[in-house]
Structure formats: structure tokens, C-alpha cells
Amino acid sequence: MILRGCDQLQDTVWDCTQASNKLRSHLHEYFPAALDAFSTRDGLCTPAALVILASAPTPGQAAKLTRAQLRALLKKADRQLGIDAETERLHEVFRLPHIRQLPLEKDAMGRQTITLVRKLEIARSSADDLAQAAVESFEQHPDARIITSFPGLGSLTGARVLAEIGDDRSRFTDAKGLKAFAGAAPVTRASGKSVAVMPRRAKNQRLAAVGYVWAFAAPTASPGARAHYDRRREAGDRHTPAQGNLFNRMLGCLHHCLAGRTDYDEAIAFPAQDTRPH
Numbered sequence: 001m002i003l004r005g006c007d008q009l010q011d012t013v014w015d016c017t018q019a020s021n022k023l024r025s026h027l028h029e030y031f032p033a034a035l036d037a038f039s040t041r042d043g044l045c046t047p048a049a050l051v052i053l054a055s056a057p058t059p060g061q062a063a064k065l066t067r068a069q070l071r072a073l074l075k076k077a078d079r080q081l082g083i084d085a086e087t088e089r090l091h092e093v094f095r096l097p098h099i100r101q102l103p104l105e106k107d108a109m110g111r112q113t114i115t116l117v118r119k120l121e122i123a124r125s126s127a128d129d130l131a132q133a134a135v136e137s138f139e140q141h142p143d144a145r146i147i148t149s150f151p152g153l154g155s156l157t158g159a160r161v162l163a164e165i166g167d168d169r170s171r172f173t174d175a176k177g178l179k180a181f182a183g184a185a186p187v188t189r190a191s192g193k194s195v196a197v198m199p200r201r202a203k204n205q206r207l208a209a210v211g212y213v214w215a216f217a218a219p220t221a222s223p224g225a226r227a228h229y230d231r232r233r234e235a236g237d238r239h240t241p242a243q244g245n246l247f248n249r250m251l252g253c254l255h256h257c258l259a260g261r262t263d264y265d266e267a268i269a270f271p272a273q274d275t276r277p278h
Contacts, residue, residue, distance in 0.1 A: 009130040010160070010206050016123035020044050023116040030101055030109045031059050037093045045124060047077035050117050052090070057113035058106050062094040134159040143167055149263035150254060151225060152218030157210055161254075164207035175255040182207045184248035211251075215243040218250060224270020225250070 023044055027034045038049040052073050056062040065073075070087045079086065101109065138144050138159035147158040165171070165178065172178040179185035183203025219226035225246055232242035253269045256262075 009127060009134055010209065012123060012127040012130055016045065016120065016127055019116065019120040019123050023113070023120055026109070026112060026116055030106070031057075031062075031098070031113070033059055033062065033094055033096060033098050036096075037090055045120065048074055048079055048086075050121055050124075051077040053113060054117050056094075057110040057117070059094075059098040060106065061110070063098070065091070065094060067091050131156055134163075138162060141167070143258060146257050146261070146263055147254070149257075150214075150218075150250065151221035151264070151266075152214045152216075152250075157213055157217075160210040161207065161214070164204055164210070169259060172255060175252040178255050179248055179251050182211055182247070182251055184208075184211065184244060184251055211247040212243065214250065215247040218246065222266060222270070224266050228270060 024035065027044075034049075034053060035043075037052075038044050038046065040046075043049055044053075052062070052065075052070070055073055056065055067087050070090050071083055074083050074086060135155040138155055141162065143162055144155070144158060147153055147162060148155060150158075153161065165181075172181065176185065181204055183201075215229075219229050228249060229242050229246050232245050233239075237245065249269075253264065257264055
């Protein structure tokens with residue numbers, strides 16, 4: 001149940017990203033003010049962006065929105081804080097000089113915007129529903145307590161991890177097998193006197209995707225993980241390899257804890273005397 005739900009959830013998340021990218025590319029062609037108005041990483045996926053774009057899908061329509069109308073749209077999108085400041089900001093952005101198109105072209109692009117907005121809304125709604133179902137199922141699993149004891153893993157990310165590694169503890173006889181399955185363990189190729197260490201390309205893409213999120217969040221909740229990441233950077237790793245190395249380390253700890261039925265222990269995972277780059 002968890003595996004099926006999380007697989008569907010990841011597919012829906014990818015669908016949401018694809019729909020957002022399509023909308024962003026479309027707006028870039030004729031409505032760049034919308035990209036300026038919703039410029040944060042998740043800007044176009046926010047309820048406010050979707051509600052406003054559905055109501056004013058062209059630059060001309062957006063420029064005609066009054067402060068009262070913008071305020072009402074923000075409230076419709078369940079905006080709670082900073083409504084007045086956001087209203088003023090959007091009112092100013094939408095009234096800046098913008099690209100103009102012929103009327104028929106403008107109307108056609110506006111209709112396409114509405115279509116893309118609806119697709120994005122459906123993807124977001126589906127992702128939210130599937131995430132809730134996955135969390136509810138995961139929290140009833142006996143491994144949930146152990147998995148969520150790890151820094152950087154909540155119920156949703158924990159569900160995604162469990163869905164990919166499964167609950168058959170004989171599946172991976174040691175941590176090396178789990179790390180290779182996740183793509184966290186590098187591949188060493190030797191030919192004569194030449195030795196090359198390269199990222200592993202054959203891997204479980206879904207587990208690797210949640211691993212990136214896990215390794216990104218763990219340093220904020222774990223001093224040991226933060227120190228480990230910093231050591232890798234000082235040793236010459238760039239950001240992504242350093243995160244991958246941390247994911248590798250955390251997977252080893254996870255395998256140990258699941259096999260021994262014990263919760264995560266910071267002192268054991270990252271001993272104070274352990275200052276070696278790993």
C-alpha cells in the first residue's frame with residue numbers, strides 16, 4: 001500500500017513540476033510580469049498565483065486589476081498574512097510596461113494560460129491527496145518510529161524511503177547493498193595503474209530523489225550531519241557530491257537501526273572524535 005501510494009505520489013510530483021515548467025515557459029513568451037510577480041521557487045505553484053492567473057491570464061487583464069480585486073483574490077487563495085503589502089506589490093508589478101500582442105494572439109495565449117493553470121491545479125490537488133494517504137499508511141507501519149527518528153526525515157519523506165527499500169530486512173544483507181541500490185555508493189573503475197571513482201548511474205531514481213531531500217534537511221537538525229557535510233566541502237567536494245556522501249552515511253545508519261530495531265542515536269552516528277572525511 002505504501003509503495004503503490006508513494007510511487008503514484010512521486011509520479012504526480014513530477015507531473016506537477018512538468019506542468020509548472022510548461023506554464024513558466026508559456027508566460028515567459030508573453031507575460032513576463034507574472035514571472036516577476038511570482039518569482040519564488042514555488043511561486044507559480046502557490047494558490048495565490050493560480051487564482052490570480054486564472055482570473056487575469058493576460059498582461060492587459062492583470063494591469064486592470066484594482067487593489068480591491070487583488071486583495072479579494074489573495075483572500076480567495078487563503079492568504080492570511082501580509083495581504084495589504086502583497087496587494088501593493090502585485091498592483092505595482094502588473095502595471096509596469098509590458099509586451100503587447102495582437103488581440104487574437106493575446107486571447108489565444110490567455111486561454112492557453114488558463115488550460116495550463118487548470119492542469120497545474122489538478123496535479124497539485126492530486127499530490128496533496130496522495131501525500132496525505134501515504135502519511136496515514138506509513139504512520140501505522142512498525143518501522144515508522146525508527147525511520148522518523150532520523151534527522152531530516154518526516155512522515156512523508158519517511159514514507160517515500162520505506163516505500164523504496166521495503167520492509168523485508170533480508171533484502172539487503174548489508175549496508176553496501178542498500179547504498180548501491182540508492183546510488184549513494186560511488187563506482188570505482190580500475191584499469192592498469194589508472195583508478196577512477198565515478199557516481200553510480202544505475203540506481204533507484206525514486207530513492208535517490210528523496211535522498212537529495214533528506215541530505216538537504218539533515219544538517220539543519222543534526223550537528224553531526226552538518227559537520228560531516230562541512231568536512232566534505234573542506235576536503236574539496238562540491239555541494240552535490242558532499243550531499244551524496246552524507247546520504248551514503250545516513251543510509252548506513254538507517255540499515256543498522258532497522259536491522260537492530262533501534263532508534264537513531266546522534267552520538268553513535270557521528271562520534272565526536274570522528275573527524276575523518278568519509
